[in-house]
Amino acid sequence: MKRSFPLAFLLVVLALTALSCRVSLPGGLQSETPTLIPTLRVEKVPQENAQPPQSLPDLVDQQNTLVNLYERVNPGVVSIRVYTAGGGGQGSGFVYDTEGHIITNYHVVQDAEDLEVDFPSGIKVRGKVVGTDLDSDLAVVKVDVPSSELTPLPLGDGESLKVGQTVVAIGNPFGLAGTMTAGIISAKGRTLESLREAPGGNYFSSGAIIQTDAAINPGNSGGPLIDLDGKVVGINRAIVANNAFGESTNSGVGFAVNVDIVKRVVPELIKNGKYSYPYLGVTSQEEITLLMAEELGLPQATGAYVLQVTPGSPADKAGIRAGTRRTSVAGLYAGGDLIIAVDGQEVRVFGDLLTYLMTKKSPGDTIVLTILRDNQRKEVSVTLAERP
Incomplete structure (x- = not known):
């Protein structure tokens, strides 16, 4: 026995068939071959004691923390240009107090005949070295600028630092002033060779060195290593070269002078020009x-x-x-x-x-x-x- 189909039903079927066979192509062309996408409807089976999904870290909050940190700290970070008999170089430093004392590395200002200190505000002034410490590779430079132009950075506590703690470095790598990089405290209590010769021809050792993977490159020397509270926890000093030519590029292994050394040494450098270990x-x-x-x-x-x-x-x-x-x-x-x-x-x-x-x-x-x-x-x- 033949089945009869209502005319309306046939029209609907034909319309759906026509739609399924027409796929738009660029330029208004039409394809007669449909794109078939297999689909499967999955029924979610409830699980007993199912745990709620873990929330992802709030990246916006992390971002805002770093942005706000930079805006607070960068005004206190300076770039240092050094002119020597053999040429010159660049390094970094930061404001220690409203008297105009700038902290940097000794090797940044070593043999300097002239010093230029550049502030993020655009002020550029000459500086004078008032104290050096070859054992910890620290130096203090004095500048003459109004106290209103100085943003001293607070010093943190080196002893309480934890491996894994987030830190940032701000400085002047390759002459790129105001550069910020982030990383962690990789290790504490490292030793480095001092810059002062010991009896017998060897060199004394520097202790309490912080290791970090925050990117440090030539020009970062003397700049601050900072915790998320905006406090200085170290002075960026050295990196491990990572190629066969010994070129100084970031390898993820950088070293900074511990701020606890800074707190002992710098007041003596300001007062007496030297420090005794x-x-x-x-x-x-x-x-x-x-x-x-x-x-x-x-x-x-x-x-x-x-x-x-x-x-x-x-x-x-x-x-x-x-x-x-x-x-x-x-x-x-x-x-x-x-x-x-x-x-x-x-x-x-x-x-x-x-x-x-x-x-x-x-x-x-x-x-x-x-x-x-x-x-x-x-x-x-x-x-x-x-x-x-």
Whole structure:
């Protein structure tokens, strides 16, 4: 038996078929081949104890934090142009007080015959170096500008810094004034070679160094490393070159002078033009490898192993001992003292000892070193002197 279809129904079917076969192409052309998109309707099955979706970080708030931080801090950051007999260079600095003192690195102003300090406001003035510290690579420059033009940056607390904490660097990389980069505190308590020669031809070490992955490049030296409260926590000093030619470009490993050093040193540089560090008189590697510990016969691979003791130094006078027995490792001698604590605070690497001395002690102070000598624990009192 034939089925009859209403005329209206046939017209609807034909219309839908025609629509499904006409796909618009550029230029008003029509295609007779439909684009087929398979679809599947999925029924969502409720789950017991289903957790609500985690909210994404509020990127707008993060953005606004950085924008507001820059607007507050940048007026206190300066660019420094240096002219020397051999040419010149550029660096960064920041306003320390309303008296016109600017903090920067010593190596920025080293051998300067003329200095220009440029402010974000457009003011450009000459500056005069009033104090330098080669041990921490710090310098203070004095400028003569109205106090209303100066925006001193507050100093933070270096001891309370945490690895992973967000920080920003503002400075003058490659002459690009007012550049801001962001990163984190990568590590604390690093050591770097000082710029001042020690007795015997080596160089003293600088301690309490902050490591950061905030982008630092040539020209950033002397500029501030800042926390999210707008406080200076470090002075950008150096980077690790990341190519075979030793060119100074950012590698994600930068170093800054700890603000706790700045707070001890800068007032003395302003007052006396110099700062005196405590002096112990021992040489040690940054850390002890397992191979070293085995060669030296040490019961542990932590501590500061005494490689050398400077004759006549406080350590020498206190009886601290360096190694004398040869090992299979060239230049490594067994029998030396292993410093494992200072004033009751654990020393895991040499940087721990150096940081403690540089941030907590002064010449004339007495400290108590806990050492392992022939695997026997012993305490030794040492009266610190001034670095020669």
